[in-house]
Amino acid sequence: MTGLRSDNWYGGDNRDGYIHRAWMRRGLPQSAFEGRPQIAIANTASDLTPCNAHFNEVAESVKQGVYEAGGIPQNLPVMSLGETNVRPTAMLWRNLAAMSMEEMFRANPVDGVVLLGGCDKTIPALLMAAASVDLPAVVIPGGPMLSGSFRGRPMACGTDIWKLSEDVRAGAMTQELFQRSESSMIRSRGHCNTMGTASTMGIVAEALGMTIPGLAGTPAADSRLLEASHATGRLAVDLVRSDRRPSQVITKAAFHNAIVALGAIGGSTNAVVHLLAIAGRLGVDLSLDDFDRIGSNVPMLVNLQPAGEYLMEDLFRAGGPLAVLQQVKDLLDPSAITVTGKPLVDYLTDQEIWDSAVIGTRDAPIQDHAGIAVLQGNLAPLGAIIKPAAATPALLTHRGRAVVFDSVEDCHARIDDPDLEVDADSVLVLRGCGPKGYPGMPEVSNMPLPTKLLQQGIRDMVRICDGRMSGTAYGTVVLHVAPEAAAGGPLALVRDGDMIELDVPNRVLRLDVSDEELATRSAEPAMTESVAHPLRGWEKLYVDHVGQADTGVDLDFLVGATGNAVGRESH
Template sequence: MNGKYRSQNWFGKTGKDGFIYRAWMKNQGIPTHEFDGRPVIGICNTWSELTPCNAHFRELAESVKHGVYEAGGFPVEFPVMSLGETLIKPTAMLYRNLASMDVEESIRANPVDGVVLLCGCDKTTPSLVMGACSVNIPTIVVSGGPMLTGKFQGKDIGTSDVWRFNDAVRSGAMDQDQLVMAEASMCRSRGHCAVMGTASTMASMVESLGLSLPHNAAIPAADARRKVLAHLSGIRAVELVRNQVNISDILTKEAFENAIIINAAIGGSTNFIIHLLAIAGRIGVDLSLDDFDRLSRNVPLIANLQPSGKYFMEDLYYAGGIPSVMRELDSFLHKDCITVNGKTIGENFQKEECYNRQVIATVNQPFNELSGVAVIKGNLCENGAVIKPSAASSHLLQHTGKAVVFEDIEDYKARIDDPNLDVDENSILVLKNVGPKGYPGMPEVGNMGIPTKLLAKGVTDMVRISDGRMSGTGFGTVVLHVSPEAALGGNFAVVQNGDLISLDVPGRSITLHVSEEELKERKKRWKPRIKNYDRGYVHLYQTHVEQAHLGADLDFLKGSSGSEVTRDSH
């Protein structure tokens, strides 16, 4: 390597090569002394007007640059693929792995010594972290922050209310004009979802892992302190490079365990599981679905946040944020884990206080005794499935009912509101072929709507099972991520209408009451229903995606390939 830093393999060269690297950069008005061997900090930006959650990131990037310059670094901002959860079809999850490849190759191919990841919307955080893990250079994350709490008809609202509004419209309790008024009242500032949905869960995840500065997760996007955090993160990015602290130094097995414990205590999204497994696979940490249940089982829910509770991310920040939650979990956590600010996680939270016990409860008097995550296994999901007990109905956590089966999403849409659908409140809704391969990308359709005929009777929850995912803003007694998925022809693929299924969340089991002999006969007659794509990224994804219990990453992306460029072209 030429000089102290990686970037000097570009800017530190003499002759033709150095001339080319520096001369073209100088057309942006960069003076010669910027290339004198100072740390080059890449600002990986997922800004896009098609990603509304991240639409303020150009402004946030400027704050990062101020910090980098202040610390004596050289900031360079670059774009990568942005994934807007609300707009992108068929599902942003399909492109998480593609965006991670964009991040990985953009970092590796360019003269950056460290990177600041600007991410906010659901899939932008895991994709950026996954890509950075594969290169393994100094890394710090700056989240975009939650939007301010929505206000509608005298009530606080957030993304979780979308599902309530939808059921209200379907049942006739709300008309279209009211829905449009609510629509204009919910997203009233910059930022991502205001509840503990997947975006907030991911921001909490990176803070729990030690990849961000304290309070990163909860500072509202509209709060000036979000810019301050971005500025300070720019300073720390330079210091991480100077101290040669790579992302692998932060992401130890103990750090992953801390993140799992904290996620259980805050009622984080079930999507947390699939993303953390993928990140672990990239950095080389041995993590399995069983670890999530083992570490979450005795952790109570102490954050009273929607969709499991009442309050919003804005309230969490004013109450003390994730550091205050960590302090309540002192006896559960690995306090010696190092974080990007140079201190241990224990040092970061030791002086924190809680300012609102309605929002952050204590371990001894929790908001809910039930943990935010449970892993269940049985003959219906040989490799496991997940459920969020804290967002479920207590009377359904142990339940037996007859299956009402939808073979795919089109079948579901065609029949769910049919008045002749053979279903009652004790039935169990089963949706197949919405897993990673079956519906490429594994969409958030697992929290199926209640049949209209039951909504009219006042039914608000049912047991629902699928090989797909659920929005982190969703709620209900919903079993997700069934593995192996139906597209692979396992037991889940051959569930039929009328089959008895027993769910026992306390016992961590789910049972399909069909004999092994009958299941074998059904599998002989089974034919796949999925569409196979023969070109482009979707073909690549369908061919190489792993199952949900492994993180749904592409099999050839596992592990880190390092920061060495493929070939020096000059």
């Protein structure tokens, strides 16, 4: 190990060294500043981010591991985003969180970082920041909650909300019973117990090589999470001494493996924008085409809601993500290493499946060819995506009349209107919900179905939107349409009654309107008036600089790594 980065603060006998050491002593011995790696624990714990509320306990286990390995741990609270609480959408602040984390990692006397992330946007933001600074880093996913139950059956966090709320609207469940289920859903600490975005990003972080192999998917309430956190603290010190950095781990080969993992677990569509953003920070050439080329033919092996039956606690007891990856080992890039320095595939030699109902085999998958599909056509010149595993198979090839909503508010106001001209074959179109339009690209693409159709027994329709969808949601939903309507995309030109063709097998999303006709149209005033027009603050900065879904929805001035050098000394 060469000289430590933190020596630039703590080394020497001059006044600056004195100031830095004196203010940090607080009972620490002199040896704390003599060649011992300073490890920041980037802690997203917050009472307002309930999925991450246990991270202070996790951080204590990390500290013990750091001390044991000869390092000095420093708790560093960083910006936290609770998906269920912040409005208008947590995605509006993913880039702000990543930017603030990056600046704190760079500005402080730290040699390496342990990244504590759980709720949806925290792991992506932490990885984006770590990629930009390129200090030795390792992730601890906070883990899913234990499975709750209601009326004798498991409760799927998130997914059951969509199902039960639709049952209420259809008259199949009383409002009183719906309210009673509320206290049954969240049984313990931890994030959603479905294969939502939080679960997906924890497993994707492992597939990228950024966790201790075998850690992802460990339930938050399981004591083995603390054991692994202790080991991660030890590893962080080794990462500094070995000078092993994110840029060496998160390579194009690692993204290949993450895309394979995403298909095999039936993961959240949100992973697409997050992986594209992380790649942008590293300068790795990753595109939507890679998701289709690498992942579209990957078999889905994990039978978890929303695409299947079980929950994350079941996946853990059935063998965990490594047992899944072993089944698709031949599809992985063997050159990709993990934070341990060993290739990911080296950990896929003796993994066993303990419950084949939860984890399918390569010969008996849950679904064939279930990876994210990327659609092209005149309605999405820069692409759109769909998750076939969560869709109704019969609707993956469909043609229907557009029913257009110009905003989320417009949808809420008219979706249950008994006079709405809609039937089961219609295609619901919601626009103005992209990165610039909302702003922040909210999870509204899985819009509710009209009550009059729910009462007829209809439970899915083709829906198209320039926003996102919760990883816990399901349905035949085309989302991330790019360019978005607010950025001049063709979605802004769709009118009620236009015919729309969806052909997932052939990757087509087409508006059956001629180019000549489209050239005569302009965006509806109701849509242009509804999109964001911020005058100040973060929202204005965001709207002025945010990119589109096909490049990861990052800010244009944050793309590319900056490194960890500090521009000026403060004294």
